Each structure stands twice: as structure tokens, then as C-alpha cells.
Amino acid sequence: MISEMYQEQILDHYRHPRNYGSLPSPDATFEDSNPLCGDLVAVDLAFDGERIADIRFRGSGCAISQAAASMLTELAAGMTREEARAITRESVLEEVGVPLSPARVKCALLGHKVLLAALYGVPAHAAEGKDPRP
């Protein structure tokens, strides 16, 4: 009865997402969705100098997208802007730690895409509907 993809760490993050919610006045924020399945993730960041002092995410969608976003916030919390920008897709997938079919890799990487967009400095009011990546 044990699932390869839905192992305890995934289900735990899905049921009890870490750093869930929003920041009252974030320094950076971004939101994006996966049009194929409607997964949605939004990330808020607050900086203390170059360091991520606080991070929150919220969203809806499949367990993989939400658990991966939750894990990513734990990974990024406390990092400098530069360190967080250096988080690779591979390291996110490693963090997720379960075998994902190609279709589900997109779900796992949605939070990462949103975090990078937030890190590259889109002002909160302009975040919606813009692709800020250089």
C-alpha cells in the first residue's frame, strides 16, 4: 500500500504546509499557475539586507505542487538573495525526493519558478501577469 510518489514526507508537507500564509508587507511577491492543471503558488519574501528574513507561500493544487513549495520555503529561508537564486531545479527535485513522472515534474517545480520570479525583484503591484525573468 506504500506509494512511490506519495511518500510520508510529501503527504506531511501537503497536510501541514510549512511557512504557509502571507506577509503583511512583503518586499517581494509573485504568483503563478500551471495552466495544465491549475496548480497555483504565491510566494512572499521579506528581506533583512540581502538575507531572506521571512518567507511565506500559499496556493492550491495537487499534493506534489504544494508539498514541493512548502519544502522549498524551508530550503530558502535564511538564505541570501544570491544563494536562493542559485537553487537549481535539480536541487528542488532532490529535496522532493520521490520519483516523479515527467508530467509531474512541472508540478514540483512551480514553487521554484515563483520563488525565482519573486527574487528577481518584481514589485508586488506589478507581479500579476508579468514574466519578470531576465
Add this chain to the structure above:
Amino acid sequence: MGDVATASMRARTPLAARADFPILATSRDGMPLAYLDSAATAQKPLAVLEAMDDYYRRYNANVHRGVYTLSEQATAAYEDARATVAAFIHASTPEEVIFTRNTTEAINLVAHSWGRRNLGSGDAILVSELEHHSNLVPWQLLAEERGARMLAIPADPAGNLDLSRLDDLLAQSVKLVAITQMSNVLGTIPPIKEIITRAHAAGALVLVDGAQSVPHLPVDVQALGCDFLAFSAHKMVGPTGIGALYGRRELLEPMPPFLGGGSMIKHVTLERSTYADVPQRFEAGTPAIAEAIGFGAAVRYLQDLGMDRVRAREAELTTALIETLALIPDVTILGPTGGERGGAVSFTVRGVHPHDVASLLDEENVAVRAGHHCCQPLMRVLGVGATTRASIAFYNNQEDLKALARGLHRVGKVFGLERS
């Protein structure tokens, strides 16, 4: 799991047909394939695979204009496929069937060729809230180009169309009604004969999206009275890459070409060309010859089984599928649970995203589809972002449904829904 039959000894009843489909005898890690995604694409019987293989091995040549024997053979097989498909839907002549890539291309053909000539500023196209994106987007593009409007027949969450305002809608300069004969999400079968009658009374033409209906229902274009019918081979046990547009001859005759190129011309100078007769006018370039031959073989296969018997077997399996789903805690079936309906059944599992449901079912080698099924407007009517959909074809069996039930119980266990 029975031995796979050869095409020459293929099944004569839908019940025995499973053995004609090699893929249905496969398994992964000891788990037999439970294929419940035929609404996306159907599996292929040996008769189809062998017909295409035979063409490539024995008489591969380009069609039309060849004066040598092989080309004549290929041309005869290609045109025989057209005649077979035309007879299957009761077209009055084979020339009323144009081979396209698929349903989507067939609809785009009508939008480009008929639509650009016949739709003007202020005219309207009437669709329904059940439509697949392929029966919405081509019309939106056309409407934008021509300054025309899009109107829609509303649907309720059970998938029933509200026809009470149909005549009011039709009165708003509607030139064309584009409507599905069977919902790919809910399996509902709209009363298209009534819609066609009322549309014609209002002076509008009707294009029927038959992608889901032609594979599963006996369809008679003359009895329906539709003006256009679009469908795909791959959903009716034929190959991908080929579909058909049926159009009434008197509508096709004056229509300008869709794509330009070889085969669709009569006479070409450097400045201008005159165009071939119907249907060649709409089949530019070398067509999908093997696929057309495979399409013909698929239709003959269905005819041998008998569409009435296919329909009866699929209705039986659909009822069993709905009964199976109804017994699973936390599963909600969307759309009709009884009456005349098709074999596409959408459902949700409380607290579990459809993609998670489908991934967990895949771990048991149960193939279902999850998502918006290219029907985002209908998702809004249903009030969901996505659904999980299991869909039936005549070759499914009780074992497939048992595997689905086992998989769904496991979804409950993994996500901690089931109270044991």
C-alpha cells in the same frame, strides 16, 4: 488474459473483441493494463495495424496522378477508405467526406473556408458551454477576424443544455451553430436533432463535433440533418493523424480552398490557379495515406462488431463504471448517473487533486485522465478546476473496473481519507 488473435480471426462481438487489441494484453510490473482513457484516444485492433503495415510493405506509393500499378493500388485503397467512412456516417456520396488531420483541423477548415466567406460583421456563432476548446477557439479566431460575436447555450452542472432560450439566441443573427454530440467530460448527449431543426428554422447551419459520438453511437448525418460533422479516427480505434469532415455537397461546392498546394488545383500559372473539385480541393499535399487506410480498416472493424452492439456493450460497462464509483467513499460523480449517456465519466475525490488521483492510479497501471479536459468553460459551470475522468470503450471489462476500484480505495488510504 486470452491470447491475441490475428486479424483474420478477429472477434465478431464487442464482448470478445478485447483479444483483438495487443496492448490490452500488456502489463507493467505484473499489473495488467486497465485502460480507461478511450475518450482521449482509443486502442487499436490488429485489423488496423495490419492494414497500415500491409500498405507500407506491399503497395506504398503516392496517391493520385500515378500511372503505375502501385500508385493505382494506393489510390484505390485511399478512396475506398473515404467511401467506407462516408457509408459509416450515411453520407450521400463519398465526396462529402474530406480527410483532415483530426476533428480540430476539420473544424478549422470550416471556420477558414466557410466562415470567412459567410460570416460578416454583427453575425454570430452559437456554441454551448459543453464544448471542447477545439470547438471554441477556431470560432473565436474567426469571430475576431470578422467582427462577429460568440454566443453560448448555457449548461447546468449535470451537463444538460438549457434550450429554453435557444430560439432567442438563434434570433441574434446566428449563422452557424457549433455543438458537440457527446460531452468529452460528462458523457452527456445533447438533443442535437432538436437543436438542428430549430437552427435550420432560424436560417443557421449546424456543425456537429462528433469526436466523442461517432466512435460510440450509430450516427446518420442524413437523419440528423446536420450540415457539417467533424470527427477523428484515433478515437474510434483508428490511427492518429487522420480525421474527417463531412459536409453537405451543396455547401462544400462553393467553399474556397483551406490550404494551398499540390493535389488541390486544376490549373496553375505563376499568377493564379483554379481549384480542384470537392473533396480534393480541401486536401492539399500528400495526404496521410497509411492513416486513411487504417481509418477505413477501423470503420470496417466497428461495422463488423455493429455500432448498435458496440453501443449496448458500452452502455452496460458505463453503468458498471458508475456503480463502481458510487461505492467509493469520498468520490463524487459529475454529470448524469443514468439515462442515455456516453462512456466518459468525470469524478472528484474529496480532498485529493485529480492529478494526485491519476498518479496514484497509474501506480496500479490504471490509465485515467485528469485535468480540465480542454473544457475550461465547462469546468467553471461545474465549479471545479479539474476532474478525474475514466472513460469506457467496448473492449473494457470488469477487471478494468475492479482495478479502478482498488486504485481509488488506495487513494483514500494514502491520503488518509478512509475510516476503517
